[in-house]
Amino acid sequence: MMHSFPELTIGGVFIAPFVIYAGAAVAIFAALRPFLHLVAFDRAFISPPIAELSLFVVVLALLIVLF
Amino acid sequence: MSKFAGFPLSAWVFALRTWAAMMLALYVTFWLQLENAWLAAVTVGILSLQTRGQAYQKAVYRLLATIVGVVVSIIIAGLFAQARDLFVIAYASWLGLCVYIAGLFGGNRAFGAVLAGFTVAFVAVTQIDSPQNIFMTGADRGAVIMVGIAALALVNDVFLAPNLHTILSAKLAAVHQRVRTFALAILRGESADPIQSANLLREITALHPDVSALVIESSAGGARGAAARTASVALVAEVSAAGALASLPAATLPSLRSSLVRALANAPGADSRALWLHMQQHMQAGDADAHDALLACHALDLLSEDQRAQEAIEDLAADRRPPCHVRTPIYRSRREAARNDLRAFLAVLISAILISLGGWPSASQGLVLVGVFVALSAIAPSPRMFAAGAVVAIPIAALLAGVTEFLILDGVDQFPLLAIGMAPSVLAAALLFTLPNARISSMSFLVLVFFSLLLSPGNPQDYNPESYLYRSFLIIMAVVLVFAALSEILPTSDDLRRRWYLTSTRAELRDLLAGRRSRHRDDDALFRDADRIRQLTALRPADGDERRDDLRQALNIFGLAAAARRIQTALAKLSGRTDAHLLGDGYAALADYSAPRLREAAALLAASAATQLDHDSQAAARTATADLIWAAFLIDTSPFDLRPNWSASP
Numbered sequence: 001m002m003h004s005f006p007e008l009t010i011g012g013v014f015i016a017p018f019v020i021y022a023g024a025a026v027a028i029f030a031a032l033r034p035f036l037h038l039v040a041f042d043r044a045f046i047s048p049p050i051a052e053l054s055l056f057v058v059v060l061a062l063l064i065v066l067f
Numbered sequence: 068m069s070k071f072a073g074f075p076l077s078a079w080v081f082a083l084r085t086w087a088a089m090m091l092a093l094y095v096t097f098w099l100q101l102e103n104a105w106l107a108a109v110t111v112g113i114l115s116l117q118t119r120g121q122a123y124q125k126a127v128y129r130l131l132a133t134i135v136g137v138v139v140s141i142i143i144a145g146l147f148a149q150a151r152d153l154f155v156i157a158y159a160s161w162l163g164l165c166v167y168i169a170g171l172f173g174g175n176r177a178f179g180a181v182l183a184g185f186t187v188a189f190v191a192v193t194q195i196d197s198p199q200n201i202f203m204t205g206a207d208r209g210a211v212i213m214v215g216i217a218a219l220a221l222v223n224d225v226f227l228a229p230n231l232h233t234i235l236s237a238k239l240a241a242v243h244q245r246v247r248t249f250a251l252a253i254l255r256g257e258s259a260d261p262i263q264s265a266n267l268l269r270e271i272t273a274l275h276p277d278v279s280a281l282v283i284e285s286s287a288g289g290a291r292g293a294a295a296r297t298a299s300v301a302l303v304a305e306v307s308a309a310g311a312l313a314s315l316p317a318a319t320l321p322s323l324r325s326s327l328v329r330a331l332a333n334a335p336g337a338d339s340r341a342l343w344l345h346m347q348q349h350m351q352a353g354d355a356d357a358h359d360a361l362l363a364c365h366a367l368d369l370l371s372e373d374q375r376a377q378e379a380i381e382d383l384a385a386d387r388r389p390p391c392h393v394r395t396p397i398y399r400s401r402r403e404a405a406r407n408d409l410r411a412f413l414a415v416l417i418s419a420i421l422i423s424l425g426g427w428p429s430a431s432q433g434l435v436l437v438g439v440f441v442a443l444s445a446i447a448p449s450p451r452m453f454a455a456g457a458v459v460a461i462p463i464a465a466l467l468a469g470v471t472e473f474l475i476l477d478g479v480d481q482f483p484l485l486a487i488g489m490a491p492s493v494l495a496a497a498l499l500f501t502l503p504n505a506r507i508s509s510m511s512f513l514v515l516v517f518f519s520l521l522l523s524p525g526n527p528q529d530y531n532p533e534s535y536l537y538r539s540f541l542i543i544m545a546v547v548l549v550f551a552a553l554s555e556i557l558p559t560s561d562d563l564r565r566r567w568y569l570t571s572t573r574a575e576l577r578d579l580l581a582g583r584r585s586r587h588r589d590d591d592a593l594f595r596d597a598d599r600i601r602q603l604t605a606l607r608p609a610d611g612d613e614r615r616d617d618l619r620q621a622l623n624i625f626g627l628a629a630a631a632r633r634i635q636t637a638l639a640k641l642s643g644r645t646d647a648h649l650l651g652d653g654y655a656a657l658a659d660y661s662a663p664r665l666r667e668a669a670a671l672l673a674a675s676a677a678t679q680l681d682h683d684s685q686a687a688a689r690t691a692t693a694d695l696i697w698a699a700f701l702i703d704t705s706p707f708d709l710r711p712n713w714s715a716s717p
Contacts (some may be wrong), residue, residue, distance in 0.1 A: 030371075052224075
């Protein structure tokens with residue numbers, strides 16, 4: 001079965017599904033930050049920026065696949 | 068550090084990252100077939116800063132400011148689409164308002180504020196003849212900017228751009244070492260020039276934009292930002308304590324001074340406990356010489372602030388949040404912001420009249436560019452110098468764009484060739500941007516951004532010499548207009564700024580002495596005062612003032628205000644624990660600005676503390692007593708009349 005993507009409409013203006021997914025991923029990632037600091041996520045990787053970027057991509061991909 | 072062609076390797080890596088991000092952004096916008104692909108390259112140029120934290124912070128403000136700008140564009144176009152004159156007045160007013168708001172902030176926040184102003188120019192003014200397209204233009208602009216931000220973030224992460232926190236940690240440690248050296252020189256009895264204090268305060272407060280950018284850099288950014296703020300405040304307080312020690316006679320308590328020198332030179336720690344007790348005994352001794360008690364009091368401050376700074380720098384390295392929360396507000400002159408606001412409004416309005424009199428096609432583009440330069444100049448340290456730099460940088464950018472488009476690329480339509488063709492100009496501008504010389508760095512930034520704008524890479528590229536020449540003519544005309552406007556319309560001289568800063572210093576001292584405390588905590592207020600001194604140090608000395616009496620006067624008030632705040636905090640702690648009239652005497656002596664009354668209040672409080680107070684209250688009473696005597700000492704010894712009525716003469 002084809003996976004349909006939700007389209008948000010604000011005042012008659014269609015917002016692309018990817019924008020909604022990306023916005024939600026940013027919000028989830030921002031909410032995760034205190035938890036990441038608590039578990040010392042930064043210190044668990046040689047390159048924390050790439051690890052954080054990868055985590056963001058995982059969150060975004062999960063949102064796209066699940067919703 | 069190894070160099071190549073005169074630039075360190077880190078500068079080359081930065082330049083290559085900028086070029087790679089710019090090309091990635093262009094490729095994606097071409098692939099997505101977005102309009103205005105050049106804006107993605109411009110976005111990368113604007114956001115291209117050397118550390119990840121700075122770039123991310125600027126990107127966030129760019130995105131938020133674009134959203135605000137697009138919304139305001141729709142409102143202005145909706146209200147004034149049929150009335151051109153009102154449309155231009157509304158745009159000039161909005162730009163002026165944004166410049167005013169930018170004047171109240173610093174760093175990337177100020178950039179965000181002016182960006183919200185000139186976004187209206189790009190979105191609404193360019194569509195002045197077709198307001199129905201404003202929403203689409205705004206949405207397209209937002210999409211292209213998002214692509215630029217994403218490309219830069221990806222390249223910065225993948226190619227390991229330096230982390231701001233490691234660089235800031237090293238800078239704070241270096242400043243801490245210089246503060247210690249300054250304090251050691253004072254304790255050894257070497258003459259200390261107050262200007263040295265001002266320079267150290269400038270170094271510490273100049274790190275504020277970097278400190279505020281830490282939060283966004285990573286998940287540990289919140290804790291790191293808090294640690295860096297605490298370190299900054301502690302360093303300012305340490306400089307203040309060292310400055311206070313410098314005011315006391317060099318012969319005071321030589322044994323204590325040498326013990327302090329040893330403790331500071333070896334970094335104070337657990338073994339300095341005996342020294343702390345020794346200093347507290349000096350403060351408690353009722354019959355002690357006033358200078359001895361003052362020295363002990365400020366030495367105690369010096370040691371505790373040094374230790375706090377050391378611990379905060381260690382917290383920053385270990386991603387720990389320090390126990391107490393500080394905000395580090397900065398000082399901004401509302402008068403200066405209002406004058407900048409009025410100047411931006413008038414400059415845009417006058418330019419609009421001149422441009423419309425010209426009767427050229429697409430004249431609105433010229434007005435857009437005037438708005439951009441006026442807004443950017445408002446956040447530069449010297450708007451006129453910025454405009455003068457732009458008069459040189461923009462023709463260079465136009466020349467580079469012309470050479471790239473018509474000599475290097477010359478009709479090609481393959482993306483790899485575009486990337487190779489743009490490389491020399493982008494790399495050169497990015498390399499020069501890394502130089503410590505502020506003027507060259509500012510001009511290189513303009514070249515980097517306006518080269519992409521003038522080249523206007525598109526898919527397909529039109530290679531139209533007429534449109535290139537017209538774009539170049541409009542942008543050079545705009546920058547010359549802005550330079551003339553900034554030279555003639557309400558220029559702000561350093562003397563005027565100095566007068567505003569000193570007047571505000573005195574007015575705030577008057578309020579403080581009268582018991583009207585600011586909304587900031589003591590530490591934060593001290594940092595804000597230090598930031599005002601930083602801005603004073605940046606001004607050219609007044610004619611015949613080689614000694615920098617303005618700075619000396621500001622430093623005197625800085626010390627007196629710090630003492631007044633501590634007295635009020637200590638007296639507030641004692642409220643309800645001791646006789647109200649004793650506390651009232653202390654407040655009244657401060658409000659009277661009377662050294663004998665301050666000493667009298669101190670003596671009464673000390674006598675009362677010895678007989679009536681419990682252990683905790685005695686500590687607060689000791690602090691209040693020492694600071695009352697210190698305030699009296701400052702009033703007596705200051706060569707300036709620090710009374711709140713205006714007087715600058717020693």
